[in-house]
Amino acid sequence: MSKVVVLGAGISGHTAALYLKKGLGKNHEVIVVSPNSNYQWVPSNIWVGVGLMEPNQVKFKLEPVYRRKGIVFKQALAKAIRPEGDSTSEKGFVEIEYVDEARRGQTEKVDYDFLVNATGPTLNFKATPGLGPDLYSNSVCTYDHAWHAWQNLKVAFEKMEAGVHQTFLIGTGHAMATCQGAAFEYALNIAFEVNKRGLHKFADIIWISNEYELGDFGMGGAYVKRGGYVTPTKVFTESILAEYGIRWIKRAGVYKVEPGKAYYELLDGTYHEQTFDFSMLIPGFAGAQIKAFNKKGEDITSTVFAANGMMKVDADYTPKPYEQWKSSDWPEIYQSPAYDNLYASGIAFAPPHGMSKPMESPNGTKIFPTPPRTGMPSGVIGKVVAQNVIHRIKTGRKDHPHKASMVRMGAACIVSAGYGFTKGQAATMTVSPIVPDWEKYPKYGRDIDKTVGVIGLAGHWMKLFMHYMFLYKAKAKFGWSLIPE
Amino acid sequence: MASIHERLKNEPYSEYSFATRPTNATLFWRRCIIKQIYLFFALNLKIMRIVVGGHS
Numbered sequence: 001m002s003k004v005v006v007l008g009a010g011i012s013g014h015t016a017a018l019y020l021k022k023g024l025g026k027n028h029e030v031i032v033v034s035p036n037s038n039y040q041w042v043p044s045n046i047w048v049g050v051g052l053m054e055p056n057q058v059k060f061k062l063e064p065v066y067r068r069k070g071i072v073f074k075q076a077l078a079k080a081i082r083p084e085g086d087s088t089s090e091k092g093f094v095e096i097e098y099v100d101e102a103r104r105g106q107t108e109k110v111d112y113d114f115l116v117n118a119t120g121p122t123l124n125f126k127a128t129p130g131l132g133p134d135l136y137s138n139s140v141c142t143y144d145h146a147w148h149a150w151q152n153l154k155v156a157f158e159k160m161e162a163g164v165h166q167t168f169l170i171g172t173g174h175a176m177a178t179c180q181g182a183a184f185e186y187a188l189n190i191a192f193e194v195n196k197r198g199l200h201k202f203a204d205i206i207w208i209s210n211e212y213e214l215g216d217f218g219m220g221g222a223y224v225k226r227g228g229y230v231t232p233t234k235v236f237t238e239s240i241l242a243e244y245g246i247r248w249i250k251r252a253g254v255y256k257v258e259p260g261k262a263y264y265e266l267l268d269g270t271y272h273e274q275t276f277d278f279s280m281l282i283p284g285f286a287g288a289q290i291k292a293f294n295k296k297g298e299d300i301t302s303t304v305f306a307a308n309g310m311m312k313v314d315a316d317y318t319p320k321p322y323e324q325w326k327s328s329d330w331p332e333i334y335q336s337p338a339y340d341n342l343y344a345s346g347i348a349f350a351p352p353h354g355m356s357k358p359m360e361s362p363n364g365t366k367i368f369p370t371p372p373r374t375g376m377p378s379g380v381i382g383k384v385v386a387q388n389v390i391h392r393i394k395t396g397r398k399d400h401p402h403k404a405s406m407v408r409m410g411a412a413c414i415v416s417a418g419y420g421f422t423k424g425q426a427a428t429m430t431v432s433p434i435v436p437d438w439e440k441y442p443k444y445g446r447d448i449d450k451t452v453g454v455i456g457l458a459g460h461w462m463k464l465f466m467h468y469m470f471l472y473k474a475k476a477k478f479g480w481s482l483i484p485e
Numbered sequence: 486m487a488s489i490h491e492r493l494k495n496e497p498y499s500e501y502s503f504a505t506r507p508t509n510a511t512l513f514w515r516r517c518i519i520k521q522i523y524l525f526f527a528l529n530l531k532i533m534r535i536v537v538g539g540h541s
Contacts, residue, residue, distance in 0.1 A: 235505055242504035376536065410535030425515065428528050432535050450535055455507075456515035458524035465529075484536045 002028045002393045005094060005112040007078045007288075009034035009062055011042070011375065012346025013118030015382035015485060018476055020116075021071050023390035031072040031110060035099045037061060039474050040143050043375060043414075044467045046182065048146035049280070050189045051154065052419045055143040058467075065476050074110070075100040078119065078288065081304065083339040084295035085111075092341065114389045117311050118345040118382060119288035124174070127284045130257035131173045137257050137279040140186050141179075149280055153190065156278045160194070160202040166277040169262055171208035173281025175253025178218045178370040180209060183282045184237070185415045191244035192418035192425075200245060206274065207241055207248040208264065208281075210367050212359055214238050214250055217413075218369035220355045222431050223444040224453035230444065233429070236453045240417065240427060249274065251359070253367040254281060269362035285370070287311065287348065303338050311344035312337060315352040322357045327407035327437040329353065333400040334385050340398065345385045346378035355435055376411045377434060379485030380404050406434045410450055414463040417455070426459030428452070 004024070006017045009032050021030045038059040047053040066073040076096040083092040093111040098104060123141050125132030133139050138149035156166045170187035172180060187207050194203045207214075215221050215233030222233045241248055251267035262274050262281070287309025292301045305311050315331040329352040336342035344350075351371045359368045373381075384404040391401055410432030418425045430452050436445030444451070473483040496502055507515075514520050 238500075238504040239506060242501055242506055247501050380536065410538070412532040412535065422516070422518075430528075430532060430535055450531070452528075452531065454524065454528065456521055456524060457518070458521040458528060461521070461525050462528060484533060 002113040003031065003111065004028065004114045004116065004389055004393075005031045005033060005110055006116045006118060007033050007094065007290075008118035008120050008346075008348065009036065009039060010118065010120040010346065010378070012120070012348070012378040012382035013116065014039055014062075014474060015379045016116050016118055016345055016386040017066075017071055018069065018480070019383050019386035020389060021069050022481060023386065024393060026070060028393060029072065031074065031112075032062070032066060033074045033076050033078055033094065033096050033110065034062070035075065035077045037063065037075050037100065039065075041467060041471050041474065042141075043463070045140045045143055045146040046185045046189055046416055047419060048143055049138075049140040049149045049153070049186055050193050050419075051150045055147050058143050060471070060475060065474075069476055074098070074108075076108070078290050079107075080291040080293060081115065081342075082293050082295075083115075083304070083342055086295060086297065092339070112341075114341045114343070114392070116343045116345055116385055116389065117290075117348045119290065119348045121285035121347045122288055122309065124284040124286040128174050128254060128257060128281075131254070131281060131283055135257065136259050137173060137262075137281045139283065140182060140280060141282065152278060157193075157197065157199065159277070160199040161197070163202065165202050165204070167275060168203065168205045169208055169274055169276035169279040169281070170205065171249075171252075171281060172210045172369070173254050173257065174284035175210055175255065175265070175365055175367045176370050177210060177282050177284045178372045179282050179285070179374060180211060180217045180369060181372070181413050181415060183280065184217075185417070186280050187246055188240065188244055188415065188417040189419070191246055195245075205244075205246045206276075207246050208252050208254065208262070208274065209248065209250050210253055210369055211250055212267070212357070212368065214241070214248060216356050216369060218354070218356055218372045219431065219434060220357065220436050220445065222429070222446060222451050222453075223448060224429075224451055225448065226453065230448060233453060236427070240455060244417070251367060253361070253365055255365075257281065265361055265363065265365050265367070267359055267361050267367050285347065287350070300338075304336060304342070306350035308350065310350035311342075311348055313344050313349045315350070317350070317352055320353070325353055327405075327435065327439060330405050330407045330435055332403040332405045333388060334381055335400070343385045343389065345382045347373050349373070349381070371435075373406070375413070376485060377406055377409055380409055383485055407437050408433050410434065414459050414466065416460065416463050418460065420460070422457070424460030424464075425455065425457060426463050427455045428459040428462060
């Protein structure tokens with residue numbers, strides 16, 4: 001019997017765990033270690049943040065699902081990996097610390113034959129002094145944060161209803177933050193709700209971003225066919241912001257937040273301030289900061305993980321300038337080069353470099369988005385990692401027949417821009433591949449026929465449809481595996 | 486008090502003033518149920534093909 005341990009129960013880890021159990025059956029053990037007792041469908045947190053959904057509509061308890069599927073669930077934090085075991089054990093194991101009520105603080109060694117690290121991001125609010133829901137800005141990164149943001153947003157709406165002008169600052173809260181899509185979605189939803197309430201005369205909504213040009217979204221932007229032209233997503237993005245009455249500050253690295261004020265540096269090296277009544281600023285992401293030790297107990301964290309805490313996999317991490325970036329730098333199977341039974345999935349894997357061109361201000365501040373790996377790619381990577389582990393266990397071979405490089409994988413991003421069956425709107429964007437491949441597609445970096453940007457009611461229906469469909473799939477109900485990632 | 490949109494849209498040489506804006510016809514088609522039903526299925530199909538074709 002083989003034992004597979006999955007660290008993390010987000011989109012990638014949960015997907016991997018369900019496929020592992022489905023493929024391995026009762027003869028093998030699948031264990032999930034996650035500090036959160038709930039699964040959350042992160043894309044719908046935006047609707048929680050504007051009061052259109054309750055947290056309960058975007059989350060559910062993991063334990064009953066895992067019990068039904070025969071997966072062991074440990075509500076705990078992974079503290080360290082010992083891939084070679086230690087003096088008492090030949091097998092690799094993970095040191096975990098329970099966080100549930102019954103066993104809080106207890107530790108355990110969980111040994112494994114295969115380990116899938118899908119720990120997701122650590123929301124690195126500390127990298128920007130004053131940032132975060134515990135301090136002076138809001139976040140929609142989790143359902144709790146989104147609910148908290150809605151409570152504050154409600155207050156701003158009440159003030160506007162009383163005739164008090166409000167400034168909203170939405171965007172990235174760190175010079176190298178990613179996930180612009182979520183913040184962009186939130187800005188559009190706030191504008192929609194403001195207009196719906198007839199309060200637009202009292203609102204100044206500002207989008208602040210570390211992108212060189214709007215529409216970069218951490219993936220180097222894209223080109224889409226629109227109105228008889230091939231246009232950059234800059235045009236698409238600026239157009240929708242202008243339509244919603246949102247002005248913007250681009251090439252901005254927010255470096256400090258105080259009550260009602262954000263400080264930022266622009267790429268030209270100048271320093272500025274922006275006051276606000278309500279802000280939602282996305283933090284930088286880091287890895288889960290798990291330590292790794294060899295059999296002798298020596299610290300091998302820097303061998304297994306990159307400096308940002310994300311796990312090194314089969315990528316080319318040789319530092320190289322933007323002009324020398326290649327599609328072959330990106331990983332295909334997400335296997336650790338140090339230990340062949342160790343995999344990283346979703347945000348937990350360290351990308352070889354960005355997708356957006358690195359930019360630096362004259363003061364030496366790097367101001368550009370790091371690459372996004374959320375949602376669809378996370379799910380697909382989780383599935384492919386599970387398929388390869390199943391293959392290795394069932395055949396005893398070490399090859400990897402399943403591959404999912406972000407240079408070949410496409411993705412869809414549906415940016416909600418208002419809620420309502422007939423009044424709602426969303427921008428549907430598809431890109432293929434996710435990472436621009438300028439060797440294969442020298443003109444636009446991607447397959448222009450698969451890269452689209454469409455705004456309309458259909459996008460809202462799709463976003464709503466996906467909310468229910470992916471929660472159904474995550475609950476592992478009848479036919480779940482037929483639903484694609 | 487004018488909204489930020491009204492104040493900025495005619496402010497010459499602001500970045501905001503250079504942004505493309507949808508025509509009334511574009512706004513109409515974005516809400517036209519028949520066109521949007523077609524798009525719902527067409528975009529879903531496109532996404533499905535991208536997802537399935539992107540990994541092996």
